[in-house]
Amino acid sequence: MHAAPEPSALADKLAAPLNAIVSRHRASLMPMLGGSEAAARAALANDEAVRKVAVFCYPLLPGILRLAVKEPAFVGFVMHNRERVLARLTVDPAPATGT
Template sequence: MSEASEQAGLGDKLAGPLNAIIDKKRSELLPLLVGGAGQATQAALRNDECVRKVATFCYPLLPGLVRLAVKEPVFVNFVMNNRERVLGRLAQQAAA
């Protein structure tokens, strides 16, 4: 299996649980991005440290079976590589 198809499969499996976590924990995640709900912007998504904090916060909240299959460094790497798709909705709603 090629690396591109593995990444696509991983994205499909992680996107749903991660979006559910973002929806449930929005008030806790926004301060990790920039320091407040009103300050989360697209610039925060470009800040590696902010995105890494969000990924590290979300990993323990994933379902247990997902955590067994996907280790934390792989998950953090997934979030870093897909930050616009994964966290874009969080920043858009915060800016509104």
């Protein structure tokens, strides 16, 4: 029988991939949350909206991570770390380089 991963160990493993996914897919996630920073803040106070973001992001995790962390654990992580998600969503995207 496998022991459940310790919450802090799970957070360490999921934080970087989640941040990368949210940064990369910001344009897809923001409309789900109302499109603006204020709407996103309000939506992330809503459990159902946070669950929607988590379900959207889970398939985008690296395959090896999805093997180790099942969707319910990932959804729980996102639910408990919604402020991190909000912080990443509301950061202005880096300007495109090149002319």
